[in-house]
Amino acid sequence: xxxxxxxxxxxxxxxxxxxxxxxxxxxxxxxxxxxxxxxxxxxxxxxxxxxxxxxxxxxxxxxxxxxxxxxxxxxxxxxxxxxxxxxxxxxxxxxxxxxxxxxxxxxxxxxxxxxxxxxxxxxxxxxxxxxxxxxxxxxxxxxxxxxxxxxxxxxxxxxxxxxxxxxxxxxxxxxxxxxxxxxxxxxxxxxxxxxxxxxxxxxxxxxxxxxxxxxxxxxxxxxxxxx
Amino acid sequence: xxxxxxxxxxxxxxxxxxxxxxxxxxxxxxxxxxxxxxxxxxxxxxxxxxxxxxxxxxxxxxxxxxxxxxxxxxxxxxxxxxxxxxxxxxxxxxxxxxxxxxxxxxxxxxxxxxxxxxxxxxxxxxxxxxxxxxxxxxxxxxxxxxxxxxxxxxxxxxxxxxxxxxxxxxxxxxxxxxxxxxxxxxxxxxxxxxxxxxxxxxxxxxxxxxxxxxxxxxxxxxxxxxxxxxxxxxxxxxxxxxxxxxxxxxxxxxxxxxxxxxxxxxxxxxxxxxxxxxxxxxxxxxxxxxxxxxxxxxxxxxxxxxxxxxxxxxxxxxxxxxxxxxxxxxxxxxxxxxxxxxxxxxxxxxxxxxxxxxxxxxxxxxxxxxxxxxxxxxxxxxxxxxxxxxxxxxxxxxxxxxxxxxxxxxxxxxxxxxxxxxxxxxxxxxxxxxxxxxxxxxxxxxxxxxxxxxxxxxxxxxxxxxxxxxxxxxxxxxxxxxx
Numbered sequence: 001x002x003x004x005x006x007x008x009x010x011x012x013x014x015x016x017x018x019x020x021x022x023x024x025x026x027x028x029x030x031x032x033x034x035x036x037x038x039x040x041x042x043x044x045x046x047x048x049x050x051x052x053x054x055x056x057x058x059x060x061x062x063x064x065x066x067x068x069x070x071x072x073x074x075x076x077x078x079x080x081x082x083x084x085x086x087x088x089x090x091x092x093x094x095x096x097x098x099x100x101x102x103x104x105x106x107x108x109x110x111x112x113x114x115x116x117x118x119x120x121x122x123x124x125x126x127x128x129x130x131x132x133x134x135x136x137x138x139x140x141x142x143x144x145x146x147x148x149x150x151x152x153x154x155x156x157x158x159x160x161x162x163x164x165x166x167x168x169x170x171x172x173x174x175x176x177x178x179x180x181x182x183x184x185x186x187x188x189x190x191x192x193x194x195x196x197x198x199x200x201x202x203x204x205x206x207x208x209x210x211x212x213x214x215x216x217x218x219x220x221x222x223x224x225x226x227x
Numbered sequence: 228x229x230x231x232x233x234x235x236x237x238x239x240x241x242x243x244x245x246x247x248x249x250x251x252x253x254x255x256x257x258x259x260x261x262x263x264x265x266x267x268x269x270x271x272x273x274x275x276x277x278x279x280x281x282x283x284x285x286x287x288x289x290x291x292x293x294x295x296x297x298x299x300x301x302x303x304x305x306x307x308x309x310x311x312x313x314x315x316x317x318x319x320x321x322x323x324x325x326x327x328x329x330x331x332x333x334x335x336x337x338x339x340x341x342x343x344x345x346x347x348x349x350x351x352x353x354x355x356x357x358x359x360x361x362x363x364x365x366x367x368x369x370x371x372x373x374x375x376x377x378x379x380x381x382x383x384x385x386x387x388x389x390x391x392x393x394x395x396x397x398x399x400x401x402x403x404x405x406x407x408x409x410x411x412x413x414x415x416x417x418x419x420x421x422x423x424x425x426x427x428x429x430x431x432x433x434x435x436x437x438x439x440x441x442x443x444x445x446x447x448x449x450x451x452x453x454x455x456x457x458x459x460x461x462x463x464x465x466x467x468x469x470x471x472x473x474x475x476x477x478x479x480x481x482x483x484x485x486x487x488x489x490x491x492x493x494x495x496x497x498x499x500x501x502x503x504x505x506x507x508x509x510x511x512x513x514x515x516x517x518x519x520x521x522x523x524x525x526x527x528x529x530x531x532x533x534x535x536x537x538x539x540x541x542x543x544x545x546x547x548x549x550x551x552x553x554x555x556x557x558x559x560x561x562x563x564x565x566x567x568x569x570x571x572x573x574x575x576x577x578x579x580x581x582x583x584x585x586x587x588x589x590x591x592x593x594x595x596x597x598x599x600x601x602x603x604x605x606x607x608x609x610x611x612x613x614x615x616x617x618x619x620x621x622x623x624x625x626x627x628x629x630x631x632x633x634x635x636x637x638x639x640x641x642x643x644x645x646x647x648x649x650x651x652x653x654x655x656x657x658x659x660x661x662x663x664x665x666x667x668x669x670x671x672x673x674x675x676x677x678x679x680x681x682x683x684x685x686x687x688x689x690x691x692x693x694x695x696x697x698x699x700x701x702x703x704x705x706x707x708x709x710x
Contacts, residue, residue, distance in 0.1 A: 120436075123432075124432050124433070124436065127430060127431075127432045128411070128430045128432065128433070141400075142400075145396070145397065145400060148393075148396075149393060149397075152389060152393050158385065161389050162389070164393075165389065165392055165393055165396065168393060168396040168397075169396050169399075172396055172399050172400045172403065175400065175403065176400075176403045179403060179404065179406075179407035180403045180406045180407055180410070182410065183355060183406065184353065184355075186353070186356065187353065187355035187356060187359075190355070190356055190359045191355075191359065194359050194362060194363070197363075197366055198362070198366055198392065201366045201369050201370070201388065202388065202389075204370070205369055205370075205373060205381070205384060205385060205388060208373060208376070208381060209381045209385060212376065212378060212381055213378055213381065218382070218385050218389075221378070221381075221382040221385070222382075223378060223379045223382055224379055224382055224383060224386075224459075224460045224463075224464070
């Protein structure tokens with residue numbers, strides 16, 4: 001395989017993708033619009049595909065090029081489409097989402113999580129030597145998993161929580177592109193099937209909740225629990 | 228061994244059959260029961276082969292089974308069979324008029340797929356695929372948890388899918404780190420066996436972080452405290468046969484993943500894995516014991532008891548050594564069999580009384596002796612009273628802990644287990660005896676009582692007698708937990 005450009009250029013592309021990936025994850029924490037969250041998720045998935053392509057060319061891993069293709073097919077195309085047909089524009093149209101914390105508070109906590117993610121990775125890098133791609137992708141991956149978890153926790157809206165979950169999954173793939181670049185193709189195909197099923201199940205459940213309860217603000221449901 | 232392949236094919240084929248638009252829930256139910264019976268016989272065949280050959284594989288090593296996976300597979304198929312029978316009565320005869328044939332068909336389609344995913348998790352060789360199987364158990368059961376379509380059930384289903392999926396993603400991160408370890412540490416295949424062989428060469432920091440993320444991720448799905456908050460909701464709102472599957476075997480199937488990591492940690496010498504397993508387990512037992520004391524809903528009571536038992540199994544695994552590991556396997560079997568019986572009993576009681584409130588159910592014995600007996604036997608069984616299976620397995624755990632001189636663990640465990648025992652028996656006796664209350668329900672269909680009777684047989688037998696083939700199977704499984 002001919003390598004277009006030097007490996008250093010590819011590391012540069014991956015660095016750009018990593019930085020933007022982190023920024024988009026922070027933007028998802030900060031945004032107030034439902035539709036904007038979905039668009040940011042699509043952008044984030046594209047950045048994941050860019051990073052996977054760069055690492056794939058850099059490490060001569062055809063698998064990662066397949067991963068990039070799968071990411072575009074599932075996350076950029078099928079997830080928004082499945083959400084649209086299951087949940088419908090009425091629910092995830094132009095409207096605001098509320099959350100348990102204010103946006104500035106959330107951003108300060110999110111910054112703390114990012115620091116924590118980088119801290120853990122630095123500790124790991126002290127003990128083992130790793131290639132440059134891993135130095136870029138692993139800390140961003142850990143930080144964004146934490147940001148996604150944070151989104152799931154503070155958002156009260158079902159679709160916003162689902163977006164947090166998808167951010168987490170993107171982040172794991174982002175780190176995985178660097179640390180697990182030679183996974184068998186079978187695993188990739190299975191992952192490609194899994195994600196649309198997941199979106200479908202969540203979408204149908206959100207629709208059922210909306211139909212039955214007239215709202216998708218799942219954070220306010222509190223019929224269950226110990227009295 | 229073709230049996231392994233068929234074990235995954237049969238439930239998928241059954242799901243396809245149920246999906247045919249015949250508008251007959253009855254047919255879908257019968258297909259499910261026949262398929263479950265076939266799966267149970269196949270599982271018995273797998274057990275037979277495992278006992279003969281040690282480890283068997285199928286599809287060129289794509290599927291593997293050793294004693295530990297065979298134990299899980301046998302339990303999955305047994306509960307799938309009894310829960311299938313119970314569903315036939317509970318879902319069809321109780322709800323078909325209310326739900327319509329199409330929803331009942333959808334129930335049985337997903338029921339079979341749910342069982343397939345739980346069978347895939349212990350059988351698939353490659354760990355990335357195992358992860359996907361675990362994620363599918365959540366996705367396939369989401370609709371089943373929400374089946375009764377009440378606001379409470381939907382709330383429970385939402386908490387269930389969002390929290391366990393988030394947990395699964397964290398677990399995936401842990402698995403990818405371990406995969407990274409297998410690649411940097413000497414190119415071993417990414418299977419349980421490969422991880423174990425390569426454990427000493429994988430950098431300790433990776434094994435450690437991989438385990439921690441798996442513990443948090445899969446611990447969410449197992450219901451380990453403090454990640455258990457969704458569990459009593461989902462396990463109390465789903466229809467009774469689904470609760471039996473969720474509480475009885477789904478939790479155990481995920482716990483199996485954490486148990487497999489125990490010998491890996493032991494071989495890599497990176498941390499005190501025993502202390503981690505024991506303290507996480509004890510915390511779950513302790514919190515569950517306090518929840519059990521003040522529980523107000525009898526299905527939530529059995530769900531909280533699941534958290535307790537997952538904790539007990541974690542402790543037994545953490546104690547280390549063959550006797551404790553044998554006790555852990557015994558406890559897994561005893562818990563799965565007894566817990567499914569408990570939820571069938573809870574379903575029967577719900578049909579009679581129409582309420583899940585402990586306080587509103589009184590004098591069940593004079594109103595419906597069958598449901599009352601099921602509840603009494605299931606409740607005493609899960610609390611750990613003799614002569615039932617849980618009593619023996621807990622006795623083995625205490626004995627192993629005393630023999631290995633873990634006196635603090637024994638002391639704490641004993642306090643919480645006795646507390647849980649008193650709480651459960653107190654609630655159960657209050658419901659069963661006394662002057663009868665006013666109930667407008669009806670007795671459960673005959674097929675449900677048959678399911679309860681079948682589920683009760685092993686609970687009783689394992690309380691005083693372990694057949695030789697199970698003895699060798701459990702011993703093999705216990706050895707798989709050592710390095």
